[in-house]
Amino acid sequence: MDAQRYSQLVKHAKIGKQLPDAVYLHKDAMFSLPSELQSFIPAVANAVKLGPEQWNIIKLFKRDFRLSLLHYPNFYDDPYPALSQSLNVDLARLNHKITSYIGTDNPPILHRKETMIDPKHPEFETFKMITQEGENAGLYENSRLIGFKSSWMHLIKRHGYELVDGRLFRASAISNSIEATGIDxxxxxxxxxxxxxxxxxxxxxxxxxxxxxxxxxxxxxxxxxxxxxxxxxxxxxxxxxxxxxxxxxxxxxxxxxxxxxxxxxxxxxxxxxxxxxxxxxxxxxxxxxxxxxxxxxxxxxxxxxxxxxxxxxxxxxxxxxxxxxxxxxxxxxxxxxxxxxxxxxxDKLEEQSYLQRKYKRNQRWEQLTSPQTLESKDKAKLVIAQQQELFTSFWIQCLALGRIPGNDEFAESETIRGLVGSHKKAFDLLKELYDTSEFETAEKSRKEDLLLYFAMELFEKRKPYTQQPENLKRDIKALFGEYRSAIELATELLFAIADTELINRQCEKAHKTMTASLLNQGHSLIFHKQFVDELPILLRTYVGAALQMYGELGEDIDLIKIHSTSGKLTLTAYDDFEKSVPFLVERIKIKMAEQDIDFFDYVEEMRRPPLVNKHLYLSNDDINKNKQENFDKRLARILEITPQKEALIQRVELETSLDKANKKIRGFTLVKK
Structure with missing residues (x-):
């Protein structure tokens, strides 16, 4: 069965609670469905190894090629049964997800049960009466809250009713007023x-x-x-x-x-x-x-x-x-x-655009090369030489996208096409004139950004999008050929972050190529957050997976530590990273295996550990790099530490050593007290 046939069959569901995007019905009423669906639904349940006792409500989606098998254990006994488990099956991507609601304080519940069963069922009139009682009591006026158990029970109480054997009765002892708490x-x-x-x-x-x-x-x-x-x-x-x-x-x-x-x-x-x-x-x-x-x-x-x-x-x-x-x-x-x-x-299109921007490196492409000398009398190449500013702008847009831009992705597209015929012809001609290594770098960069985006979608187990922005469709076609190829590569990338030996090797590789970093062999790689985009794609994925729990790297975060053997990531924030010796104010340890975060605050100033050897995290272009390195070497001698390694010390150790040497810190110098 394909998506089109499925959609046609769902439209013919005669029994069921009809919502704008789905139909709900009890499996006892499955006989009312078209015969193909009657055989298809149990086959799906068997395929995902869901026993017949584990589901009793079917949710058929009208717009998507998927269905859900839901279990309400007390459907016939409870007037408003609670959901214990849902299984959502994506028939397009052939995957499924189980969600348990057992033990939750406020599980989803069902209303209007009469719509989900055969009108000839012996319980139909009882269910219909229960719904009518709720409507008469005004319980369905605020439809937002009625779908959750404790909220529904609270609503019943506020309206002056109580449930007795599944029926609504006026409660003489219940007040409609909200509890006076005295909260300001x-x-x-x-x-x-x-x-x-x-x-x-x-x-x-x-x-x-x-x-x-x-x-x-x-x-x-x-x-x-x-x-x-x-x-x-x-x-x-x-x-x-x-x-x-x-x-x-x-x-x-x-x-x-x-x-x-x-x-x-x-x-x-x-x-x-x-x-x-x-x-x-x-x-x-x-x-x-x-x-x-x-x-x-x-x-x-x-x-x-x-x-x-x-x-x-x-x-x-x-x-x-x-x-x-x-x-x-x-x-x-x-x-x-x-x-x-x-x-x-x-807006799911906006969601995809946001997530793509989130994982795209911010690179400002500038033209660094000039066209080669034109020996040919080819008219098109002569046109490019005469319109150099226009075609240079087009080439930079190709670098920014990592592919040939669509007609709506270049402001002067009409002019380009009028001169040489198409974007593709312009691009092919420019490849003969410019150094193509720039474009190859841009293409590789964009492909890695997209792989990171797809890997994070898989990590979050995000539902597949029914639509994709046009620019993403173009990216996939140009860089991967088809969507499935991109997903397969992203899946391999995501699984690889669990390989500690590979992560170790990648940390060693990154340390050799990054602008600035500190490698603790076999343990961790530490670097400033501004260099995170310089990481190999595997380590970018490692960091990205950890940040799914924490969020984005804000202004307050300074250093990142990749723990290469334990599946952890540490973020550190300092009181003023520009100082010669910043002090730690917060440490966040993200534990991917446990899906947990530990926050460590250093509110008391005297408990804040100092960051020594800060020059290890600065680029050679930093205006303070030289004086920071000279300062660190002098301080290292006082502290009796190695200036080229991470040194974890307490504030009291720093102050004791400075007192002993009769020194104090003034900017990037050590002066006598």
């Missing part, structure tokens, strides 16, 4: 004097250049809004305390900035997330506060969070916890941008 939510809105962290990520990725409309959901005092408006951007915001009268409008980008942390009611928290998602046309930005257990322990526990000293509620998250919460709630994959900051794209 409005005090969580802090005053900002610069853009918030999530807004800064939007600036970094070009989303605040005027092309997109912005809605700030939970905007607090509106500091971000004022700054955006000052730059002439289309930005509005809503906040229950400070901007309660603003209309909630759909926008290209919706920012839900540090809102989920401050809502003490779990159901209201979910409502805020789903509400923000509904308003986003292209992208939802979600940010939360992260903290470790020792920090949280200083506050008074309350519900699933704490009460701070300002009498505000805070729900602190772990990175993996909030990502899982977002993905479970929205049924969409969240992209980690930074610690506590996530992007969820509704």
């Amino acid at each position: 939510r409005h005090r969580t809105a802090i005053v900002r004097h610069e853009l918030s962290a999530p807004m800064k990520t939007l600036v970094k990725h070009g989303y605040l250049e005027g092309e997109y409309s912005i809605f700030d959901y939970g905007c607090g005092r509106g500091d971000d809004l004022r700054e955006l408006e000052a730059h002439g951007l289309d930005a509005i915001g809503w906040d229950p305390n400070f901007y309660p009268d603003t209309e909630k409008l759909n926008s290209d980008i919706v920012n839900l900035g540090f809102v989920l942390n401050v809502i003490e009611d779990q159901h209201e928290r979910l409502d805020a997330l789903l509400g923000a998602w509904e308003l986003s046309d292209k992208l939802l930005v979600i940010s939360v506060m992260l903290a470790n257990e020792s920090y949280i322990a200083q506050f008074k526990p309350y519900k699933d969070g704490v009460i701070t000293s300002r009498n505000t509620f805070q729900k602190y998250y772990a990175q993996s916890e909030v990502k899982s919460y977002i993905e479970r709630s929205l049924q969409e994959q969240a992209i980690t941008v930074a610690p506590g900051i996530f992007y969820v794209f509704r």
Whole structure:
């Protein structure tokens, strides 16, 4: 069966809960499907080794060539059964994914069960009555929350009802009012004097250049809004305390900035997330506060969070916890941008464009060679000589793309085609005139960037895109021939990061070719983040896989350490890397095998370890390289360390050694006290 035939058959489903993109029905009603589907669905289940007792609800997708087999163990007994397991089968790519909801606090549940069974089924009228009771009680008015178990039960309670043997009864002892907690939510809105962290990520990725409309959901005092408006951007915001009268409008980008942390009611928290998602046309930005257990322990526990000293509620998250919460709630994959900051794209073409930009090296191509002397009287070559500026611009665009540009990818395409006939003819002629090694380097660079992009998609187990941007289609055709070839190469690359011997060899190779780095033989490679793009493609993939959990390398990160034998990556941040001796303020250890991150803060200044031998991480072009190296050698003698190796010392050791030598640090010099 192919995708076209599958789509035709799904349209003929007579029984089932009809949604815009899918049909749900119980397998007891499978007889109502076209005969081909009746035999196809069990065959799929057998192929993925899913026993008949492990599924009872079928989800047939209308627009995609895939189906899901869902297990609701108490479908007939529970009025609103909870999902225990889902198996999603991608029939186009022949792969599948199992998700378990056992033990989760708020699993998805089913409503309107009568739509999923045969109208002649003995339970049909009972199910229909249960649905009617819910509608009469007003429980279906807010459709965002009804799909989750604890939120549904909370909604029933708030409306003054309770469930008795699966039926709704008016609860005499239940109040419709929300619990009075005395929490000062409005005090969580802090005053900002610069853009918030999530807004800064939007600036970094070009989303605040005027092309997109912005809605700030939970905007607090509106500091971000004022700054955006000052730059002439289309930005509005809503906040229950400070901007309660603003209309909630759909926008290209919706920012839900540090809102989920401050809502003490779990159901209201979910409502805020789903509400923000509904308003986003292209992208939802979600940010939360992260903290470790020792920090949280200083506050008074309350519900699933704490009460701070300002009498505000805070729900602190772990990175993996909030990502899982977002993905479970929205049924969409969240992209980690930074610690506590996530992007969820509704526009999947924009998502692909973002991810391609994320893994593309920033190279500014400049013409370094001149055309060879023309001996031929070929008219086309003479035209190129006469229009050198135009054709040089075209050649640089070829270098930037690593392939021949499409007609819409070069501003003066019409002129080029008018002069020589086509982009392909122009490119072939230019190859005879210019040094082609430049283009070969550009082509190799773009191919590696795309392999990294595809490898990270595989690492994240991201669903295949039903559509791809035109530029990506062109890249695939020019550089790989076909999509399958690109995926096969990316798969090999991804598996290779588990080969410690290969990683070790690649670290040794990188150390010889990088602008600056420090190699601890058989253990690690350390370098400044500005040189990450100089890594061989395998090590770029290693770093990229680790950063899937952490996010992008922000301004605060300075050094990166690849642990070549343990599957770990360490990021370090210093108080001022430009100083002769910076002090460590934060260390982040990413453990890929455990899918976990450890954050180590050095809040107390006296506990901050110094970075000595800093010159090892500077390029020869750095204006401070020579004086840093001279300084490091003098300091090394005082500390009795080797100036060409990593030296891990404590601040107290540095200060004790300086006191003993009667020296103090002043800039890049050591002077007498």
